[in-house]
Amino acid sequence: MAASTPLSDLRHALLSRGLEGMLVPRADAHQSEDCAPHDNKLAFLTGFTGSAGLALVLQDRALLFVDGRYQVQARHETDSALFEIHHLHDEPVAEWIAQNLPAGQRIGFEPMLMVNSQYQALQNSGCELVALSYDPFDAIWHDRPAPPQGPVSLMPPDISGELTTTKRARLGVKLQELGVDYLVVTQPDNIAWLLNMRGSDVPMNPVPHSFALVKNNGAVEWFVDPVKLTLVPPVWLMDISLKAPSALLARCQEIAAGKRILLDADNAPVAVSFAVEAGGGEVFWQPDPLTFMKAQKNLTELEGYRHCHLQDGVAWVNFLAWLEREAPARAQSGTPLTELDVQAQQLAYRQQREGFLEQSFATISAAGSNAAMCHYHATPATNAAIMPGSFYLNDSGGQYVNGTTDATRTLAFGDVSPEMRRHYTAVLKGFLGLITLQFPKGTQGHQLDAFARRGLWELGLDYDHGTGHGVGHRLQIHEQPYRMAKKVNPWPMLPGQIITIEPGYYLADNYGIRIENQVEIIFGMPGFCRFSSLTLIPIDLRAAELHLLTEQEVAWLDSYHLHVRDVLSPLVEAEARPWLFEATAPVHTRAGTPG
């Protein structure tokens, strides 16, 4: 008898329930970007640790669907005798089922882990989808990590800028305008914003995994594990009806009769829509209004971003000045700094800053060819040295009490090749081309994306990621709904939104370049908007062909650097000050400029 594996155990469990197969997505009920270990069934089942994927387990085959980023990693992490690797987008699982399985096969799925668009596609695949009312992994995952129970903390009004009561009242009005009786909120960052609370279930994601049911008078029922509320003074919970997360579906069914209930079209689990329909309610698929309310920052939040970026800028400058001192000396001494050394030192500098809580995402500290993988994270096995003649890329940020930061700098150590200079200049010109733009209020992200690519396009090059994403206010580092990317983003960009600008270039097995500032969208001339940088970090110009910059680009760089110098020089450590002055010198004083 062969040793049991998670896969064989699952097959056995399915068979005993009369199922021919089951879908196991890398997802939790909140469609979180980072899910808790408790929820990572896909990793338990397959060994694959990437952040997106889906397994289809059948009795005689098992398939793992992952996107282009993860084709290599998935083959490396899974047992090829057990799992076939397929492409998540080029060959969607619904299409695979339609083409390869006899019609009517009974395929189980957990309806709390599936959104409506996935469900509709699978509905048309010819199989019989069986919604499971139990979690088959409970029986087979013996050392399963416990569900997260991170404490919830308060976000006081002097930081959030608006009382939860007025947020709830405003939301109620919006729901009435939409002709909706209830809203079911399943995105924890929307709950966090609405209730002025923050969570700690998953590191770097300060949101409470939980659900909310909001009536169109603003009344809130919060489905949250009470253990998480130990630190919350009862007075903050006074107008909130607390319930267990497991009660959500029954409650939705209970209140549904004759009601119109808004479920987020992209994120709500189909289980909720089943419950609403079972209770005689009408499901109204729409984006959650909270997503837009939250993305439009108020003045207090905007001030918070400025404060935490000042702190983060000090940490960056102290760190970069240290790095510029240490890296050449260590390389020459034969014990060069490594990616992990550097990110530890950077974290130490951040931890000195007022209001710093934790990193806002796993730092990308990437030397040489490691930076060519744009989602690289250093491990002891990959930990590369920072050597002369190469680029070092650092993409990192902090969660602070009053905001969230995210920035990237690419540093040229020693003399880099003419080709590296050409590519660095193209990325820099893309960054400048977009950040200097004035654009009409309401312009959509996809209309602006190409400005950041023009410099690379001119060389016949491009980068395969978006140009900018929203950033939460002490919330998610990738906040919906605003994006600048090639893909259409239909939402109007307006003053008071926060977004990143981060063009890059990646030459496989050689190097990676990215320059990223976080910006606030501000008013420009009447009817127009501009970007105002929150990020306060000198931009390395050593690898830039300065004679290729336009007057407008030079003027932006000089004015930005002067500002960075002015606000940071009183705050950085004394040893860092000379480096700060050098790094923020006007373009015309540098080598390589005309005249």
Added chain:
Amino acid sequence: MAASTPLSDLRHALLSRGLEGMLVPRADAHQSEDCAPHDNKLAFLTGFTGSAGLALVLQDRALLFVDGRYQVQARHETDSALFEIHHLHDEPVAEWIAQNLPAGQRIGFEPMLMVNSQYQALQNSGCELVALSYDPFDAIWHDRPAPPQGPVSLMPPDISGELTTTKRARLGVKLQELGVDYLVVTQPDNIAWLLNMRGSDVPMNPVPHSFALVKNNGAVEWFVDPVKLTLVPPVWLMDISLKAPSALLARCQEIAAGKRILLDADNAPVAVSFAVEAGGGEVFWQPDPLTFMKAQKNLTELEGYRHCHLQDGVAWVNFLAWLEREAPARAQSGTPLTELDVQAQQLAYRQQREGFLEQSFATISAAGSNAAMCHYHATPATNAAIMPGSFYLNDSGGQYVNGTTDATRTLAFGDVSPEMRRHYTAVLKGFLGLITLQFPKGTQGHQLDAFARRGLWELGLDYDHGTGHGVGHRLQIHEQPYRMAKKVNPWPMLPGQIITIEPGYYLADNYGIRIENQVEIIFGMPGFCRFSSLTLIPIDLRAAELHLLTEQEVAWLDSYHLHVRDVLSPLVEAEARPWLFEATAPVHTRAGTPG
């Protein structure tokens, strides 16, 4: 008893048929941009002559829906005692009906004049839509112009570049790939392209009003008035089954049983879908594949565009040199040139050119504030003089045997104000910003549109029209499906497509500026595209602030002008040559440049 009007006659006719109202769109069965006088029921009924609109005639009210361009003109042309003017987009007719009419009112419409999206919207408006099988205007429009019967002519293979037989075979394969039995073609330019014929039903629109039914083996049934085919040698019609246009619906119904039939989602009349469904067929709403096949030009067509643009460039230079000689002299003598004088002279120069057939659209010859209306056409009543200190805008083109041209130049006569110079420079920089771009194959028009606006955005300004449209090959001046505009255009831009680049700026009651080149999309670096100008006309730099141009912009202008000079100087009339040399001089030789 009051005198009868078209409106009262129509109401009487509707009443006798038991209808409470009727929809009368400005449309023909082909959704033509320019419809024949025979088809312009809206103008007969209301007096409104604009190119888009819709009347809703009820027994006690009559409403005319027109878009923003036509709000003023509609009030001017219609009797306000008879017609209320509404906004076509802000208050769609379906919404108006839903909010203002009792449910179940019987509203007639002609299903050959309505496309599916309009029909679906009206279906949900609460009225009872009654598809009319007769034309109520036959009885009330006594002096109605006859349907057009313009002769069809051939487009020989040395000009079309591909035999109709291979086009039909390729189309058959595409239909099979789509799993379709038949395609119903209702867009005359698609028929013209497929059959290598050109029509003459409506001036400047060289397409034969007709329909086609194409089987998935490439066999064609052509529903066309045989009178139009008098000049076509029978051998060209050998493999085509000819039928009367009036036979289309019966034939569609006849062949439909058990078949899947492709109808163009945006342009096919709902009458055709009714016929297919009545015959037991399945309607497959998709873009007509011919739209894409036609837009991807072959090498012979591309060569034709180059040839006719050379001819058109000679006509433009002869014309502009004449204008630059005459306008100041005539203004000084007190009998200045007028818009109509100038466009007549321009036409005379075009008529001298080899292969010129007719104008490709009604010339926009606009002096001073008339040019602020971007769709202005001069009439004796509006005919303005060309005076010093002003801009003169000319947007015109020709149908040539081997292609279609479309270009705009704005000329600065005498000294123009600093503000005019600022605006002209912003438009010029937008034009240059886009035309110098290299972009990845498959980029979509809305991703590039903003490059043409950046110069204006920088001043807090914009223009309210698209940036570029496709141009047919001796076909429609606005050819589907490619567009560069703010609005999403999902179709990938690829080498071999023809498009315009035409940013502008319009200051109401003052002046209008537009600079337009027609371009071919060509291969750039591997995987990338560039624009190559077809248009060969000097760009007026007298109003440009040359010191604001970048090196790249200057390099493009100099190289473009040198090319224009080289290819045109041997061909233009002797008197025009000195002006051509001056107008194509390198930027650095001009006043106002640095150094």
